[in-house]
Amino acid sequence: MNLYRSKNHRIFAGVIGGIAERFGWSVALLRLIWVLLTLTPVPGLIIYLVLWMVLPER
Template identity: 55%
Template sequence: MNNIRRDSQNNIFAGVLSGIAKHFNWNATFLRIIWVILTLTPFPGLIIYLLLWIIIPKDDAK
């Protein structure tokens, strides 16, 4: 099983959401929309994103 990696090719900010989308074979744009909606609600989306940015290693692709 492959580990989740931050995507350095299809990133907008840090590649967290595109890396998760790539790992689970999801659409990255859809996942970004979900994240924006969750961030605008009382759900702590920004804090979780920052924690994932720290935890998930960056991929080796240049």
């Protein structure tokens, strides 16, 4: 599984764009889902920050 941060679909760090590119999903839909998940307590934001630090940029 080659996950990476996107250079083309980035707003903040390209994590969501990279995941969407890898699996062929809609970037906008995945961002919407991510926002809804992060409205719940903090774990969504922590997961994003960890992925930002761990995933290489494409």
